[in-house]
Amino acid sequence: MISIETLEIKSLADYDRISGIVNDGLYVNQTLIDEIKGRIGQRAKRIVIESPYSDLDYNSVYSSFYSKQHKERPKDCYRLHFFSEETFEIKDYRGFLVLRPSYIGRSMGRGQLDPRLLLDPGSAFIMQSSGFIANLGGERYNVSSFPWMAQETDISICAHSATWSIVRYFSQKYSHYQQQTLDDIVRLAPPFLNRKVPSDGLNFLQISSILSQAGFHCLFLSNDIQGADKVKEHLRVYIESGIPIIGGIKRTQHAVVLAGHGPVDYSKLPPAGGNRVLSSSLIDSLIAVDDNYLPYLEVGLADTPGGYNVDDIDYAIVPLYEKMFLPADIILSRVTSFIDNGGLGAADSQVLRPYLTSSRSLKARAAISADMPDGLVDTILSVEMPKFVWCVDIGSVDEYRNNLCSSRIIIDSTAGTYDTNPWILAHNDNMIIYYDRTDASWRNRAQAIAPYPLYRNNLKEV
Amino acid sequence: MRLASLSGQKFQDRKVETPATKEYYEHCQNNGNKDIKRMLQDYAAAYENAKEFTVR
Numbered sequence: 001m002i003s004i005e006t007l008e009i010k011s012l013a014d015y016d017r018i019s020g021i022v023n024d025g026l027y028v029n030q031t032l033i034d035e036i037k038g039r040i041g042q043r044a045k046r047i048v049i050e051s052p053y054s055d056l057d058y059n060s061v062y063s064s065f066y067s068k069q070h071k072e073r074p075k076d077c078y079r080l081h082f083f084s085e086e087t088f089e090i091k092d093y094r095g096f097l098v099l100r101p102s103y104i105g106r107s108m109g110r111g112q113l114d115p116r117l118l119l120d121p122g123s124a125f126i127m128q129s130s131g132f133i134a135n136l137g138g139e140r141y142n143v144s145s146f147p148w149m150a151q152e153t154d155i156s157i158c159a160h161s162a163t164w165s166i167v168r169y170f171s172q173k174y175s176h177y178q179q180q181t182l183d184d185i186v187r188l189a190p191p192f193l194n195r196k197v198p199s200d201g202l203n204f205l206q207i208s209s210i211l212s213q214a215g216f217h218c219l220f221l222s223n224d225i226q227g228a229d230k231v232k233e234h235l236r237v238y239i240e241s242g243i244p245i246i247g248g249i250k251r252t253q254h255a256v257v258l259a260g261h262g263p264v265d266y267s268k269l270p271p272a273g274g275n276r277v278l279s280s281s282l283i284d285s286l287i288a289v290d291d292n293y294l295p296y297l298e299v300g301l302a303d304t305p306g307g308y309n310v311d312d313i314d315y316a317i318v319p320l321y322e323k324m325f326l327p328a329d330i331i332l333s334r335v336t337s338f339i340d341n342g343g344l345g346a347a348d349s350q351v352l353r354p355y356l357t358s359s360r361s362l363k364a365r366a367a368i369s370a371d372m373p374d375g376l377v378d379t380i381l382s383v384e385m386p387k388f389v390w391c392v393d394i395g396s397v398d399e400y401r402n403n404l405c406s407s408r409i410i411i412d413s414t415a416g417t418y419d420t421n422p423w424i425l426a427h428n429d430n431m432i433i434y435y436d437r438t439d440a441s442w443r444n445r446a447q448a449i450a451p452y453p454l455y456r457n458n459l460k461e462v
Numbered sequence: 463m464r465l466a467s468l469s470g471q472k473f474q475d476r477k478v479e480t481p482a483t484k485e486y487y488e489h490c491q492n493n494g495n496k497d498i499k500r501m502l503q504d505y506a507a508a509y510e511n512a513k514e515f516t517v518r
Contacts, residue, residue, distance in 0.1 A: 157517065157518055158517055158518075159517045200518065201516045201517060201518035202516065202517060203513060203514055203515060203516040203517075204512045204513050204514075204515050204516075205513035205514070208513075219505060220505060220508040220509040220511075220512045220513075221508055221512075222507075222508035222511040222512045224508075224511050225504050225507045225508040225511050226504050226508060248512065248515050248517060250515065253516070253517050253518050254517055255517040314515075315508075315511075315512040315515055317512075327501070327505070329501045330498050330501060333494060333497050333498060333501070334490075334494065337486055337489050337490065337494050338482055338486055340489075341482065341483050341485040341486035341489055342483040342485060342486070343481075343482045343483060343486055367464045374467065377464065378464075378467060378468060378471060379473070381464060381468060382468060382471070382473060417498060417502065418495055418498060420482075420486075420487055420490040420494075421480070421481060421482070423481050423482075426481065433478065433481045435481070436473065441477050442477065442478045442479070442480060442481045443473065443475040443476060443477055443478065444475060444476050444477075444478045445475040445476070
């Protein structure tokens with residue numbers, strides 16, 4: 001029979017009672033309790049402990065690896081469900097954490113944890129899929145989260161966990177990506193000189209190959225080649241685009257997923273009339289999904305408990321959708337050249353905010369906008385676009401400080417590398433230029449456009 | 463509903479020769495395309511540089 005136990009969290013000491021309920025050192029240890037206590041603290045008011053729980057990912061490695069070991073290991077898991085209030089209400093549900101059996105204290109399994117459980121309001125912007133539903137006691141609890149899992153160590157290491165997180169995130173968010181279990185990820189690693197199981201490590205070619213087989217098209221970034229400043233800039237542009245990145249850290253030989261960013265530091269904006277800046281330069285910290293710690297770890301200028309900081313991201317793999325042909329640097333090169341050579345007239349273009357988005361979401365946002373003039377909304381809705389587009393929101397320093405833009409350029413992400421006209425639509429405060437695909441013509445319309453809110457859809461503010 | 467305002471609407475705005483200025487195309491020809499070629503070379507070099515980085 002399924003056992004359901006409820007634990008009220010009135011003080012941090014109440015977390016210690018998890019051991020009393022689970023009561024098996026294979027599933028719970030003091031390090032695990034201290035991690036939960038330290039990161040979640042009193043943001044959880046109630047924990048529901050469900051057992052036995054049959055976990056898809058643990059089962060996958062149980063079948064392929066643990067069932068072949070001499071020492072017996074349980075097949076079942078526990079699942080901890082977190083509520084932000086002393087209720088069982090769906091609105092207060094903050095996700096779950098699977099506890100799997102481990103002889104070496106790595107018992108934190110899959111977690112689908114709402115960032116509000118681990119971070120204070122206003123402290124971060126994070127990619128989240130709301131497509132996961134936890135079934136508990138006949139209720140369907142929806143959770144908005146980025147999938148996380150601690151490494152198992154024997155069969156999977158940090159790179160497997162990071163790759164699994166990204167593939168699971170996309171499969172929950174977009175139906176055309178197939179769900180892969182942890183064992184699927186392990187098996188997708190191409191043979192190299194080392195064994196697949198137990199794993200001795202993965203190199204970035206193997207990680208990229210796993211992602212390619214899962215349907216992604218990967219770009220590589222390296223501090224040694226592109227330079228630390230460029231890599232830093234591009235990481236932030238792709239994160240702002242809602243594309244999780246695998247970051248490689250030489251200092252600790254570690255890989256993490258970068259799935260969001262910390263607060264925007266508006267004090268770094270230049271004075272009006274000063275240099276042009278990218279909005280990404282106002283972001284100091286990134287949010288890591290690191291398999292050694294509960295998710296949404298803020299990685300800033302100081303070292304994290306894992307012994308790395310935001311400047312230690314030496315390599316990155318950016319898993320792109322097949323038809324995102326143009327990378328960030330080519331877009332920025334074309335856009336700055338377009339603006340500098342009079343492309344948007346005299347409009348104030350001091351802050352540029354580039355991002356990728358689906359044309360579907362862009363149009364949906366435009367359709368419900370209360371601030372865009374009808375002429376602009378109708379043009380955005382009627383212009384033909386590919387599935388994904390690059391956009392650059394452009395505005396003055398004052399507009400950006402108020403989360404507004406007065407110009408926008410929409411760019412064809414499928415355009416050829418050397419295409420000098422990748423533009424789909426560009427507008428400033430008094431005109432719109434757009435590409436009419438039906439007769440392959442460029443058209444221009446005079447249209448007064450007051451500043452309107454920046455596009456925010458790829459990341460969710462905690 | 464936006465559909466109501468889109469229904470039957472024809473977009474017959476003034477055609478323009480090019481969306482950008484002559485200077486922009488000159489810049490692409492003289493410098494921009496060279497920059498892009500270098501960026502592509504960097505992606506290939508980054509791949510070579512990163513592919514043997516192993517995490518454990």
